[in-house]
Amino acid sequence: MDFSLNESQLSYLDTVRKFVKNEVTPHILEMEKSHVFPWDIINKAWKTGLMNLSIPESVKGYDIDSFTSALIIQELSYGDTGISTSAMCNDLANVVIGLHGTDEQKELFLKPFVEKPVLASFCLTEPNAGSDNSMMTSFIVKREDGNYVLNGSKCFITNASYASQFTVFCKTGKPTGNFIACVIVPVEHVTSDSPDIGNSVREISVPSGGKIIIGKPEDKLGQRLSNTASVTFEDVIIHPNQIIGDRRLGFKYAIDVLDYARPMVAAIGLGLAKRAFAVTLEYTRERKQFGSRICDLPVAREMLTTMWKKVELAEMALFKAIFKIQEKAKDAGIYASLAKNTAAEAAVFCSTEGLHLHGGYGFTTDYEISKLARDAHIIDIYEGVREVQNMIIGREIV
Ligand SMILES: Cc1cc2nc3c(=O)[nH]c(=O)nc-3n(C[C@H](O)[C@H](O)[C@H](O)COP(=O)(O)OP(=O)(O)OC[C@H]3O[C@@H](n4cnc5c(N)ncnc54)[C@H](O)[C@@H]3O)c2cc1C
Secondary structure: OOOOOOHHHHHHHHHHHHHHHHHHHHHHHHHHHHOOOOHHHHHHHHHOOOOOOOOOHHHHOOOOOHHHHHHHHHHHHHHOHHHHHHHHHHHHHHHHHHHHOOHHHHHHHHHHHHHOOOEEEEEOOEOOEOOOHHHOOOEEEEOOOOOEEEEEEEEEEEOHHHEEEEEEEEEEOOOOOOOEEEEEEEOOOOOOOOOOOOOOOEEEEOOOOOEEEEOOOOOOOOOOOOOEEEEEEEEEEEOHHHEOOOOOEHHHHHHHHHHHHHHHHHHHHHHHHHHHHHHHHHHHHHOEEOOEEHHHOHHHHHHHHHHHHHHHHHHHHHHHHHHHHHOOOOOHHHHHHHHHHHHHHHHHHHHHHHHHHOHHHHHOOOOHHHHHHHHHHHHHOOOOOHHHHHHHHHHHHO
């Protein structure tokens, strides 16, 4: 295992660091307070090549390896995890097309993301099927003309209000069916020039038939620069070429997606943990009490050391998970879960203790640490809560 970065990785790292330093960090508190969807940053990130990392070379013209993808996501997250979540969500939705779609489907459903800055949504969670996805009731049923009809409701869907395409996991045949399918639903493109949805419901007429209703965006504790909303499919007509792979193997495909995405969520958590550590170190180096810098007070120094250790361990767990993915190792899944949990723990710990080391100032919205503390909690929840990751690890090791 080699920790040194090659020239291309160093170049990406340099690009994304400059992007974050110039475009994100200086305005982040203002942007977050205004709660306006960051289209401008998304457009710039797309132009800079920091989005759609999982789209294969056959469609995009070049490839980005998983390690470089994780580095890019981590650095973007150092700027803001709401923005990186919105950007990464395209891969969450689209990686299944690259992995299991036909060449025609890749061209049809992935090419638009290469051509312009548009967003995708990954629709797995439902009100009664959160950690236990098998309880989903959205379903497709075949019509006599060979097409299918999709009905059902999803919740907590990232990018939903602005999505130009939805990747939907649903039961085959009936709501209580044993098999899950993965279908792709492209809709009219939404770009930064489209009228902003603000805090409204979005209703989409699907050209082939049926409609999609996107609920009002959720008013969230953190990651307020990402968009999250419910998505309801009402009699949406699905042509067979919108179904990815075998319409009974959607559950396996969802696991493939999550095995890719969990290390990327770990990269999001690691970026946040690094930022929380950095702003806390800076603050405690400047602030003096009892005649010395806070960072020189023994108990505070010990806390800074613990924060640093959590960040380093999270980075090591992430690197090992990526290494396992690149090796196509059979046990890659448990390392993805380990990386996700370790990064979430580092993010929550560093932002919570970092806030504490800022004292009363940390409790005000003038200091970034309070935003980081709000943002951190979701890392421990989305893409599978901590307990589910432990369940996966436990099941494999015994
Ligand atoms: C901001 C945000 C963005 C999201 N984006 C997306 C998206 O783009 N697409 C998508 O499909 N979903 C998305 N989600 C949904 C997210 O993945 C789910 O919220 C998550 O999987 C947990 O499901 P749940 O909320 O129903 O919690 P539940 O499953 O109800 O779990 C609640 C709690 O119960 C406990 N618990 C659950 N299972 C176990 C267990 N096996 N053992 C022990 N304890 C357990 C845990 O403490 C857990 O936190 C998003 C959610 C949020 C908040």
